[in-house]
Amino acid sequence: METGSVRTSTGGRLLDAAAKLFWNKGYASTTTREIAEILGVRKASLYHHIASKEDLLFEISVSSLERIIGETQAAIAGVDDPLERVRMLVHAHVASMIADQNKHSVMLTELRALSPARRTQIVTLRDEYEQLVASVLDGARKAGALRADIPVKYLSLSLLNLLNWSIFWFQLDGELSPDRWADYLTSLYLGGAQKSAEGAVLR
Amino acid sequence: METGSVRTSTGGRLLDAAAKLFWNKGYASTTTREIAEILGVRKASLYHHIASKEDLLFEISVSSLERIIGETQAAIAGVDDPLERVRMLVHAHVASMIADQNKHSVMLTELRALSPARRTQIVTLRDEYEQLVASVLDGARKAGALRADIPVKYLSLSLLNLLNWSIFWFQLDGELSPDRWADYLTSLYLGGAQKSAEGAVLR
DNA sequence: GTCTATAGTGGGATAGAC
DNA sequence: GTCTATCCCACTATAGAC
Secondary structure, eight states: OOTTSOOOHHHHHHHHHHHHHHHHHOTTTOOHHHHHHHHTSOHHHHTTTOSOHHHHHHHHHHHHHHHHHHHHHHHHTTOOSHHHHHHHHHHHHHHHHHHTHHHHHHHHHOGGGSOHHHHHHHHHHHHHHHHHHHHHHHHHHHTTOBOSSSOHHHHHHHHHHHHHHGGGTOOTTSSOOHHHHHHHHHHHHHHOSBGGGTTTTOO | OOTTSOOOHHHHHHHHHHHHHHHHHOTTTOOHHHHHHHHTSOHHHHTTTOSOHHHHHHHHHHHHHHHHHHHHHHHHTTOOSHHHHHHHHHHHHHHHHHHTHHHHHHHHHOGGGSOHHHHHHHHHHHHHHHHHHHHHHHHHHHTTOBOSSSOHHHHHHHHHHHHHHGGGTOOTTSSOOHHHHHHHHHHHHHHOSBGGGTTTTOO
16 A cells, blocks of 8 residues: 555655545645645645645545556455346445545546546556446346346446545435445345335345 | 526626536636637636626526526426426426536535625525425325335435436447436336336336 | 755736727 | 637646755
8 A cells, every 4th residue: 555655644645635636626726835735835846745736636546546446356256146236336336436535536636637548557557447337237238137238348347436525425424325325226126216116126 | 587687698608617627627627718719718818708707607597597487487387297207307307407507516515615695605505406306205295105114305316316416427429328327227226226126117 | 764944936816098 | 519729727747956
């Protein structure tokens, strides 16, 4: 986790502070002064830890994606039942996303602000994750557990829409726990919203 | 449509040009000079048509929401069957969204950049639309067509996630037509991804 | 590792001629 | 309705002391 860069106290808090501001105000509208204020230092001091503001956005994006990829892979490792793999994936995605809500939101919405070279790196990581999701679904489809009349590509994009964009309204302090939301999502995604699906795959 | 403000040639193209740039680069990173360049004028000339850059973002958001509200209401008016109303809503939403892709994307992602007073106005319009969706779903649920084991609030948020965030990867020139995507979405949302749903509500 | 001070740039918006 | 010229401001990043 900490390999490759020194993480002092200020350095460690830097990413979280930046993610919070980038998410609340947007990357371009957040000033280095505001980030420094949260950390209790002057803005010039930031440049001892980073080379540029864009570094922060890049590291936030990488960190968010590596976490979600790692935790999702871990959750489905060793699980054989095709539909159970889907359930595990949904739960891991929701949990990881909510544990890292600011970073994840920023990664999803601020890709445009990165330089082309770094944007490519993030897109590659995203593709890697989308491939993981698609392969879980494709496995379930090949096992006869998922419908075959809609291309896996769109089954996959739909699940990602449901998963990713929950983050914009999900409130940790609300009445809904991450696990319960993951249950709703799984049941709805697999069983549908129709009456006949009532109780489907809800545990 | 044109009531309340004069829409000269430059004025009319202004919103579209701004929406395109705001979507490609983000609101904060788009300069008035770039907008002017597209229109073939100097940036000072923009201020004959608008009072501020923020005006553009506000008008884009209002225009996008009024369109989607209007077209969705029109699509379900006079339709009685509860599930058919859901289908109509999905088709109208997808069509309207894609016809106005830049504006709609900007409305969804740049809310933060508006001043509090104007943000409130946009949030009110969004709430109005979400109420419309929730009421269609609630009608179907009360008619016994939708499951009752998941609160309508979450049935509604899930459908909005599926609908709204398609816009970020949907390509009009791709192999998928808006109507076909709406069919997939309807079938998936109502019937689910499981094998047993195969062919569900697909026309 | 943090500070003060400032360089250097580019932004939104305005003045006033045409 | 568009232009040139410019104001004023805030930003990122750097220099160099401590």
